[in-house]
Amino acid sequence: MSKMPPMILIVDDLLENIQLLTCILHREGYRISFATSGVGLPEIAGDLRPDLILLDIEMPGIKGYEVCRRLKRGKETREIPVIFISAHWRMPEDVVKGFKVGASDYITRPFSRAELLARLRNNLALKFRTGELRNACDELERRVRERTAELERINLRLALENKERIRTEQELRRHQMKLRSLTAELTLMEERDRREIASDIHDSVVQSLAMIKIDLGRLKRSVKNADHVAAIDGIIRNTREIIKETRELSYELSSPILDELGLAAAVKHHIEDIAERHGLTIDFHCTADIKILDDPTQIHLFRSIRELLFNVVKHAHAAHVDICITRNGDRITVVVEDDGVGFDAAENRFSAEGGGFGLFSIRERLCHLGGEFVITASPGSGTRVVLSAPVKSESVFSCRV
Numbered sequence: 026m027s028k029m030p031p032m033i034l035i036v037d038d039l040l041e042n043i044q045l046l047t048c049i050l051h052r053e054g055y056r057i058s059f060a061t062s063g064v065g066l067p068e069i070a071g072d073l074r075p076d077l078i079l080l081d082i083e084m085p086g087i088k089g090y091e092v093c094r095r096l097k098r099g100k101e102t103r104e105i106p107v108i109f110i111s112a113h114w115r116m117p118e119d120v121v122k123g124f125k126v127g128a129s130d131y132i133t134r135p136f137s138r139a140e141l142l143a144r145l146r147n148n149l150a151l152k153f154r155t156g157e158l159r160n161a162c163d164e165l166e167r168r169v170r171e172r173t174a175e176l177e178r179i180n181l182r183l184a185l186e187n188k189e190r191i192r193t194e195q196e197l198r199r200h201q202m203k204l205r206s207l208t209a210e211l212t213l214m215e216e217r218d219r220r221e222i223a224s225d226i227h228d229s230v231v232q233s234l235a236m237i238k239i240d241l242g243r244l245k246r247s248v249k250n251a252d253h254v255a256a257i258d259g260i261i262r263n264t265r266e267i268i269k270e271t272r273e274l275s276y277e278l279s280s281p282i283l284d285e286l287g288l289a290a291a292v293k294h295h296i297e298d299i300a301e302r303h304g305l306t307i308d309f310h311c312t313a314d315i316k317i318l319d320d321p322t323q324i325h326l327f328r329s330i331r332e333l334l335f336n337v338v339k340h341a342h343a344a345h346v347d348i349c350i351t352r353n354g355d356r357i358t359v360v361v362e363d364d365g366v367g368f369d370a371a372e373n374r375f376s377a378e379g380g381g382f383g384l385f386s387i388r389e390r391l392c393h394l395g396g397e398f399v400i401t402a403s404p405g406s407g408t409r410v411v412l413s414a415p416v417k418s419e420s421v422f423s424c425r426v
Contacts, residue, residue, distance in 0.1 A: 031149055032056040034075035036063060036092070037110070038084045046079060046110075049138055050145075063092035071101040077149055080128075082111045090126050097127035104155075106148045108132060117263060176200075230271055238264045288323050289350065292330055296348065303338050311350040318357065319417050325390045326359060329412055332387055333361045341365025341408060352416070359412040370402040387412070 033055050035046050043059045050057055058073055060066060064086055070078065078096070082089035089109060096102045106129040111119070120131050129148050132141060176197075183193050238261055245257040283291035289311040296307040318326075330348065337343050343365030351358050388398045396414035 030054045030056055031076035032058060032073065033145070034070060034073060034078045035059040036061075036066060036078060036084075036089075037081040038062060039081075042081070042110075046141075049141060053142060055145075063087040063089060066092050067095050067099045067102050070096060070105060071099060074101075075105060076152065077145065078105055078107045079110055080107050082109055082123075090122060093123070093128055094126045103127075104152070106130075106152050108144060108148060110134060110136070117260065226271060226274065234264055234268045234271065238268070283323065283327055288318060288327055291327055292348065292350070295327075295331060296334065296346075299334050299338065305338070305346055306344060307334075307346045307348065309348045312352075322357070322394055322414050322416065325394060326357065326412065326414060329387045329390065330359060330361065332384075333410055336384075337361075337363045337365060337408075341367075343407070355416050357414055357416055360409065361412075362407065362409040364407045367402045367404050367406045367408050369404060370400045370408075 033046075033050055035043050035050075035057065036059070037043050037046075038061050040061070043061070047057050047059070058075060060069055063080075063084055080089045080093060084092075089111075093107050093109070096105065096107060107127065108130040109123045109128050110132045112134045123131050129151070130144050132144060179193055179196065182189055241257055241261050241264065245254055245261070248254050248257065282294050292311075293309055296309055299305060300307045334346070337346055341363050343363035346361065346363045348362075349360045351360075384400070391398045391412060391414055394414045396412065398413075399411040400408065401410075402408040
C-alpha cells in the first residue's frame with residue numbers, strides 16, 4: 026500500500042485565502058482540509074490528525090495565538106506543527122509571540138509560492154524525523170526494560186543457586202563491556218547529532234537572520250523619516266545580537282574548530298572563552314603533533330577536557346589552571362591541574378556533589394578507547410588529573426584509575 030501524502034489543515038476566515046493555499050498545495054500532492062474559524066479547532070484537529078496546520082492570526086472570535094496555545098495543550102494535537110500566516114508585516118515581537126505559544130514557523134503575506142512550500146517541507150520533515158526518533162527511543166526503552174528484567178532474573182538465580190555465581194559474574198562483566206561500548210558509541214552519536222544541529226542552525230537560522238539584517242539595511246537607506254530610521258537601527262541591533270547569540274549556541278552544541286583545526290585549536294579557543302567568562306588564569310601547552318588523532322579519540326579528549334574545566338569552575342574555586350598535552354610514541358597524554366580547594370580523591374571522586382558523574386563518564390569513555398585515567402587530589406592542595414589515550418582508539422575494556 027502506497028504511503029498517504031501529508032494532510033494540511035488550513036484555518037482562515039477568508040475563503041479567498043483558503044482557495045489560494047488549496048490551489049498551491051493541491052498541485053504539490055498534499056491532502057487538504059480547512060476551517061474558517063479557530064473555535065473548536067483542537068477537537069477538529071484531534072479528529073482529523075493533520076500533519077501540519079496553516080493558521081491565520083487575525084480571525085473573528087478567537088485569535089490564532091490562542092488557538093495555537095490550545096492546540097499545544099491538547100494531548101492529541103500538541104505534536105502537530107503550526108505555521109502562522111499573517112497579513113501583518115512580520116516584526117520580531119510578533120515572531121517571538123508566535124514561538125512562545127508553540128508555533129513552528131511564521132509566514133507573512135504576501136508570500137512567494139517557493140517560500141511557502143520550502144517552509145512546509147522543512148516543518149514536515151522535522152515532524153516526521155521527530156516521530157522516527159521518538160519511536161526509536163520507545164524501542165530503546167523497551168529493550169532496556171527487557172534487559173533490566175533479564176538482569177533481575179539473573180540476580181534471583183544468584184540468590185537461589187550459589188553454584189551459578191561465577192558464571193553469572195562473567196556474564197555481568199560481558200554486559201558491562203557491552204554497556205561501556207554503548208556509552209562510547211552513544212557519545213559519538215550525540216556528537217554527530219550535535220554537529221548536524223549546529224550546522225543546521227548556522228546554515229539556516231544564522232543565514233536567514235543575516236539576510237534579514239541586510240534587508241533592513243536596504244530599507245533604512247530608503248527611509249527618510251528620522252523616527253523610522255531610529256526604529257530600524259534598533260531592529261538591526263537586536264538582529265545583530267540574535268545572530269551573535271545563535272552563533273554562540275551553535276558553538277556550544279558542537280565546536281566547528283574541533284572538526285576543522287583539531288584538538289589543540291579547539292581546546293585553546295574553549296579555555297580562552299572560559300578564562301574570559303570566569304576570570305581564571307589558564308596556561309595551555311601543547312608540545313605534541315596531534316593532528317593525526319582519529320575522530321573518537323579527539324572527540325572524547327575534547328569533551329573530557331571541557332568536563333574537567335567545568336568541574337574546576339563549579340567546584341574547585343581555583344585561580345589558576347594549567348593544561349598540557351604531550352605525545353609519547355603512540356599515546357597522547359593530557360594533564361589538567363588546578364590550585365583549587367581539592368577533595369578526597371579516594372572517597373569522593375565519583376560522588377554526585379564533587380562532579381563525580383562527569384569523572385565517571387570520562388573514565389568510561391577512556392576505558393573504551395584503551396586509555397588511562399589518574400586523579401591526584403587532597404583537600405586544600407588542588408587537583409591533578411592525567412588522561413592518557415592511544416593516538417588510534419582501541420576498543421578494549423580495561424584501564425587504570
